[in-house]
Amino acid sequence: MRTVMVIPVYYSRSKKDGHAEGDAVYDHPTPIDEDGTLKRTLESIKILNNQDFQLALIVSPTSEDLTSLAKEKVRKILEEVKLDVQTFVLTPDELNQIKELAMKNNTKQEIIDIMNIKGYANVRNMCIYAAYILGAEVAVLIDDDELFEKENFMDLATEFIGGRLYGKTIDGIAGYYLNKYGNYYDDVDIEPWMTYWDRFGYKGKAFDKIIGQQPRIKLTPFAFGGAMVIHRNLFKTVPFDPNITRGEDIDYLINAKMFGFHFFLDRELSIKHLPPKKTHPVWKRFREDIYRFLYEKAKIDSQVETPNMNMVTAKDFDPYPGNFLTHELEDMIFKANIMLAMDYFSSGDVEAAKETMNNIYLSKYDAKPKFNVFQEFQRLQKDWKGLLAFTKKYMVDIREIINEAELGYVKKYEKQVFVKSMPREEIELLLKSMDFFNALEGRDVETLSAIAKIRSYPEGAYVGKSGEKVRTMRIVSNGSVRIVKEDNDGDQVELAHLKEGEYFGETMDKTFMSYVDIIAYEDSELIEIDHDELLSLVDSNPILGMRIFKMLNAKLSLKLKKLNEKYTDLTGRGQSIY
Structure with missing residues (x-):
């Protein structure tokens, strides 16, 4: 199961500046002239006993003019840590290159605008977008102020994802x-002003109910952005909502539920969270909560019956955040701010008291969205699907951009697809060693070796794409490839996982179009024989041609039957796929 771990990294101007x-506003971005917490997070990856994943670091500077400094900062940290994990670093520079590609190809501006690396929800979207580009079946979202303490964390993270439990798919x-x-x-310390804003009390109840009790896996009303595992079927369909400024993780869970996806919490999947001390005053953090919960409430309240979507209620998310999404929310905001303002007055902090009272005004006249939140999210979701469609179409170009951002210091393979230099005698020996060519005589294989090439593909590279004419026969000589197809719902269906000795592209029909994507599952070497060269060889040696075509037709007929049967079994549709 291809897995990508994604870690967002936030940088701000120096403390002096x-x-x-x-500038973008984050809770505790790392000043560009300080070390921050990223290095200790990356160092902790070394304890993981399963490092069969790729790592993507999403660098979000508070201002784009910090991009070069931030990228250099991350490069130096990676050089010091020296992880044995292929690592990519996505910054505003790489994103701007992808945007330029989109603009050149007349992509809708609304779709281009999604490629934004400023603001929490936008950054999260770029996390799952990076995972999509890298071909992940599973995205594991981690934050840069956390420490891995469990050696089997990645095994736990991927143990259940994509399966089923209690009749529901495990999508997150x-x-x-x-x-x-x-x-x-x-x-946190509970204070008197929280009497009518018992957020941490309700969170504690929710944690005790979901985390503190058996069974190990259960449906959850909350999630944490820095400990979130998302299956490809979910992140291909549901984006994070950029219109929410805080709490994008729980909001994502709400969005997922609306689209019929399910989040389960795993009691075993814990990570140490050691954030820097918060510097914003209480009244300001309270204000952020006001905007967040009023926005989420508006999303729930503005729902309408929609095909392929589910109506959700505040009760679906009890005890937290459900208790902050009901009709009592405004009364809770009013009473809690009055009490907090009195605390500030009693301590002589008049300005803070004024800001606290202003929270009540803002909750009435500014925090409530002026647009239909549900409809706006539906539009965003359609544009998200459009972004991924654009990305799939131009994946080769986009992967080149991402490959240039590979800054890992242990290279597991060459990044480019290339023809491997091999003497004809070695190619002949390789062909003769493969069961695929057993039906041919030795001299036939010797003749084929003159036109066969050995091509290397790095993990994740596209060998063939849907919509392309099939012009080459390929046999896997080392590694493996996946044959996948998107069904009518946009979900990816794996039709075959071809290993050493297995083959594809053997049809000789020049008009034949592939309806599948073929992707290198790992570093792979393929024997490739061009159809035109093979036909030229047949023209010069008809007897050899008859033997080859007889062998290929028998193999093709059998494989087509198997693949179509599998696609029909998986999707219930009888469409020919290859």
């Missing part, structure tokens, strides 16, 4: 955070 107008797995004390509660 501070925040500038127009939520892990959870352990604080510095080793427990799963928020590291």
Whole structure:
């Protein structure tokens, strides 16, 4: 199961320069002149006993003019850590190259706008977008202020994803955070003003119910963005909502549920969370919560019956965040802000008290969305599908951009597809050693070796794409490839996983069009015989041609029957796929 771990990294101007107008606002970005927490997170990856994944770092500077400095910062950290994991670094520079490609090909502006690396939800979208580009079946989202403590974390993360439980598909797995004390509660002190805003109390109840009790796997009303496992079928369909400024992780769970996907929490999947101390005042953090919950409530309230979507309610997410999505929300906001303002007044902080009272005003006249949130998310979801369709169409070009951003220091393979230099005698010996050519005589194989090529494909490279004419016969000599097809719902169906000695592209019909994608599952070498060269050989040696075509027709007939039967079994559709 191809897995990509994705870690967003946030950088700000130096402490001396501070925040500038127009800069993105994050909780605790790393000043560009400081080390931050990324290095310790990457170092902790070394304890994982399963490192069969790719790593993507999504670099989000608070201002694009910091991009070069941020990329260099990450490069130096990677050089120091020296992970044995293929690593890609996606910054605004790479994203701008993909945007330029989209503009040249007349892609809708709304689709281009999704490629945004500023703001939490946008960054999360670029996390799953990077996973899509890299061909992931599973995206594992981690944050840069966390530490792996479980050696089997990646095995746990992928153990259930994509399966079924209680009659439901397991589309997402939520892990959870352990604080510095080793427990799963928020590291906060409960204060009197929280009487009417008992967010941490309700979170505690939810955590005790979902994390603290058996069984190990259960449906969950909450999720954490830094411990989230998402199956390809889900992230191909549902994006994060950029219109929410905080709480994008739980909002994603709400979005997923609307589209019929399911999140389960795994009690075993924990990670240590050690964030820097928060510097924003309480009134400001409260204001962010006000905007967040009013937005999510508006999304639920504005739902209408829609084909292929489910109506959800606040109760579906009890006890948290459901208790903050009901009709009582505005009353809770009013009472809690009055109490917090009184606390500020009693301590002599008049300005903070004014800002707290302003929260009440903003909750009435600014925080409530001025647009139909549900309809806007439906539009976004369609544009997200459009982005992935554009990406699939121009995947070769986009992978070249991403490959240039590979900054890992242990290279597992050459990045480019290339013809391997091999003497004809070695090619002949290779062909004779393969069962595929057993039906031919030795001299026939010797003749074929003159036109056969050995081509190497790196993991994830496209060997063939849907919509292309089939012009080459290929036999897997080393590694393996996947044959996949998207069904009418846009879900990827794996039809075959071809290993050493298996083959494809043997039809000699020049008009034959492939209806599948063929992707290198791992570093692979394929024996390739061009159809035109084979036909020229047949013209010069008809007897050899008869033997070859007899062999190929028998193999093709059998394989077509098997693949079509499998596609019909998986999808219930009888369409020919190859």
